[in-house]
């Protein structure tokens with residue numbers, strides 16, 4: 001039996017991230033630790049802009065690229081003047097010179113409006129990633145996000161209607177979470193057909209307001225096994241809607257690990273969840289085929305995640321009849337079950 005992976009093809013360009021920690025944010029969200037993630041307490045926008053220009057010039061001189069530049073870590077659409085235009089103008093200059101091909105930013109759903117987005121699009125912005133976090137009113141309220149699920153959905157529509165690409169970020173396991181909330185959020189996000197999604201399970205990180213809630217027993221993050229399972233269930237829903245899932249869990253950058261007090265953080269969470277999603281797909285194909293398989297050809301691109309982290313799924317594959325020697329890694333896109 002032949003089949004392909006439902007994941008949309010990866011983006012052909014490399015992202016050049018520019019972190020603007022907390023810049024433009026109306027307040028600090030209870031779970032947010034941009035300072036720990038980026039290693040910076042606050043954004044000195046002038047220094048970041050000048051550093052960026054120097055780095056772009058150097059990359060151009062060295063023949064690097066092309067890149068998609070991404071302004072992350074703050075609320076880009078709420079930056080004070082003249083910063084949105086200043087960053088986009090620098091990006092436009094290097095786009096003209098062939099180093100950059102696209103420009104994206106992240107922002108909050110309550111900080112977009114059609115006039116503003118039209119202006120930013122005119123200056124070269126291509127895609128907006130909205131930090132939706134959840135469409136669930138109770139989770140949004142308990143997390144102090146300051147908007148409702150309907151506002152979050154409307155913001156997605158505003159981005160699309162402005163002619164911009166849409167990215168959605170979800171944060172499963174927020175305060176106020178209940179069973180089924182994340183699965184609903186994933187279905188709602190998939191129905192909006194964003195280009196990309198990021199899934200960042202909520203963590204209690206040192207120095208955040210959520211730390212105090214957790215210390216007082218008022219917040220309990222998801223366990224790692226639950227997170228792995230819920231992410232693995234979310235992936236096929238998003239892939240099936242043509243959504244590229246570009247991040248699962250916070251990246252192991254800077255000093256973050258030392259600041260995670262509680263919650264499902266693991267450097268290989270993405271690999272583990274993707275592997276589990278792939279196992280589910282292979283299981284379904286085995287059932288569908290009616291075969292008692294002994295061999296599986298696997299596109300080389302999935303070699304690193306097939307057996308999960310540290311071979312954790314080897315026993316599950318063996319139970320299907322696919323023992324360690326049963327896998328052959330092949331060029332191309334097709335899985336073949338024999």
Ligand code: SF4
Pocket residue numbers: 022025026027028029032033034073074075108131
């Ligand atoms: S979660 Fe987003 S909006 Fe909230 S403080 Fe962090 S960067 Fe700012």
